[in-house]
Amino acid sequence: MSDDRFDCVIVGAGCAGSVAAYQLASAGMAVLVVERGPFAGAKNMTGGRIYTHSLEKVFPNFRDEAPLQRRITREKISLVAPDSMFTVDFTADGLREGAAESYSVLRGPFDQWLAERAETAGAEFIYGIAVDDLIIRDGKVCGIIADGDEVEARVTILADGANSQLVQKAGLAQGRPQPHQMAVGLKETLELPASVIEDRFSLNPGEGAAWMFAGDCTKGRFGGGFLYTNNDSISFGLVAGIQSAMEGNVPVYQMFEDFKRRLDIAPLIKDATLVEYSGHMVPEGGFAMIPGLYGDGVLVAGDAAMLCMNLGYSVRGMDFAITSGELAAATVAAAVEADDESASRLASYKAQLEDCYVLQDLKRFAKFPHYMESNTRIFNEYPVMVGEMMMNLFAVDGSPERPLKQKMTEPLKRVGLMQLARDAMGGVKAL
Numbered sequence: 001m002s003d004d005r006f007d008c009v010i011v012g013a014g015c016a017g018s019v020a021a022y023q024l025a026s027a028g029m030a031v032l033v034v035e036r037g038p039f040a041g042a043k044n045m046t047g048g049r050i051y052t053h054s055l056e057k058v059f060p061n062f063r064d065e066a067p068l069q070r071r072i073t074r075e076k077i078s079l080v081a082p083d084s085m086f087t088v089d090f091t092a093d094g095l096r097e098g099a100a101e102s103y104s105v106l107r108g109p110f111d112q113w114l115a116e117r118a119e120t121a122g123a124e125f126i127y128g129i130a131v132d133d134l135i136i137r138d139g140k141v142c143g144i145i146a147d148g149d150e151v152e153a154r155v156t157i158l159a160d161g162a163n164s165q166l167v168q169k170a171g172l173a174q175g176r177p178q179p180h181q182m183a184v185g186l187k188e189t190l191e192l193p194a195s196v197i198e199d200r201f202s203l204n205p206g207e208g209a210a211w212m213f214a215g216d217c218t219k220g221r222f223g224g225g226f227l228y229t230n231n232d233s234i235s236f237g238l239v240a241g242i243q244s245a246m247e248g249n250v251p252v253y254q255m256f257e258d259f260k261r262r263l264d265i266a267p268l269i270k271d272a273t274l275v276e277y278s279g280h281m282v283p284e285g286g287f288a289m290i291p292g293l294y295g296d297g298v299l300v301a302g303d304a305a306m307l308c309m310n311l312g313y314s315v316r317g318m319d320f321a322i323t324s325g326e327l328a329a330a331t332v333a334a335a336v337e338a339d340d341e342s343a344s345r346l347a348s349y350k351a352q353l354e355d356c357y358v359l360q361d362l363k364r365f366a367k368f369p370h371y372m373e374s375n376t377r378i379f380n381e382y383p384v385m386v387g388e389m390m391m392n393l394f395a396v397d398g399s400p401e402r403p404l405k406q407k408m409t410e411p412l413k414r415v416g417l418m419q420l421a422r423d424a425m426g427g428v429k430a431l
């Protein structure tokens with residue numbers, strides 16, 4: 001360092017912050033990470049599955065080094081009606097090998113591993129202190145203010161997660177996110193012996209399941225349930241749209257309690273020991289809510305930049321956070337090298353995000369959040385319709401059998417064929 005400034009100060013030791021710190025420290029930059037939690041991962045939460053393509057780019061040996069749980073080889077999606085549950089259950093050899101690799105993870109050990117990697121590379125970490133404000137001179141972010149102390153930096157990376165106050169202070173966001181753009185997630189980590197998990201979820205040793213639920217788990221409102229199998233625990237929880245939950249009369253914790261008591265769910269978690277309970281915000285608004293990603297002396301990465309995507313069958317945020325952290329670090333390193341931390345220099349960060357899957361995926365599915373939020377039939381009428389179809393198909397009660405076509409179309413007519421066609425078309429357009 002040529003003066004008493006850090007080359008980079010990073011706010012937050014989540015996936016985005018620690019990966020950026022690792023990359024910068026590895027490039028010989030002086031970097032400081034300030035994390036409000038007592039250790040990395042203390043305040044972080046995820047449903048539990050990381051798609052590892054981005055991790056592999058930064059840590060090619062992650063399979064041997066990272067505290068991963070189970071490789072996901074079983075994908076399940078359920079439509080949940082009040083009195084039935086219809087499940088798609090998919091396994092494939094392709095999920096056991098190849099590029100489409102994903103693992104269940106627990107954020108405590110995973111984030112500590114990432115932070116340790118950055119520390120070993122030379123990054124400094126301070127824990128237990130929240131960054132309250134930014135040092136801004138002539139419109140340029142020149143560092144952070146934490147616990148009354150000022151720390152100067154050439155570039156500051158805001159990686160402070162979904163509820164970032166600092167993005168606004170940097171002048172990169174117009175107001176707070178709206179309730180319809182945010183969801184609240186809650187999760188229990190439930191311990192069970194590995195052999196019980198493998199028996200209950202039909203898994204080979206070391207293999208894992210990811211299970212998404214839509215419908216009555218959120219009382220027919222915008223949101224869904226999730227379940228991931230870890231080595232010897234299950235990550236089980238709900239995500240509920242904040243606007244939608246506010247309009248209903250059942251609090252989110254009660255939705256989850258009712259869900260766990262269902263006859264088709266209770267056996268999955270029977271005799272499990274609750275070892276962790278957590279809650280967290282999830283940015284669900286997609287492309288429309290991405291703030292400014294760069295300014296004079298500042299970049300925004302991960303959830304702070306709202307880089308998160310929930311498509312119902314997949315939830316992604318950690319891979320976006322890792323790639324954005326990596327690209328933010330590359331941008332800072334080039335700016336410091338060129339002795340130019342201006343917004344026009346840092347603009348290449350956005351261009352790099354546009355050139356890769358991060359902004360391309362978010363842009364491609366830009367209409368999806370609005371489609372899901374405005375089409376509540378997905379969460380109430382359709383699970384009931386499918387449940388009735390299956391009931392008509394499977395129930396044999398001695399009365400004369402009706403033609404299969406009639407059995408299937410009756411529930412369909414209740415929703416309305418035109419309505420179904422319109423919703424299907426809307427879904428196709430949004431996806």
Ligand SMILES: Cc1cc2nc3c(=O)[nH]c(=O)nc-3n(C[C@H](O)[C@H](O)[C@H](O)COP(=O)(O)OP(=O)(O)OC[C@H]3O[C@@H](n4cnc5c(N)ncnc54)[C@H](O)[C@@H]3O)c2cc1C
Nearest residue numbers: 012014015016036047048049131160161185302303317318
């Ligand atoms: C219920 C739920 C389920 C999810 N499921 C999945 C999933 O299965 N797969 C997936 O890929 N993604 C999932 N996500 C999204 C994923 O967890 C996030 O996208 C990811 O954690 C973003 O990483 P990040 O580093 O940007 O932010 P975070 O992991 O939130 O880290 C931000 C860090 O900043 C710190 N911080 C905040 N403010 C300050 C401050 N002022 N000063 C100092 N430190 C501060 C925090 O303590 C935290 O350590 C889920 C999220 C939730 C809530």
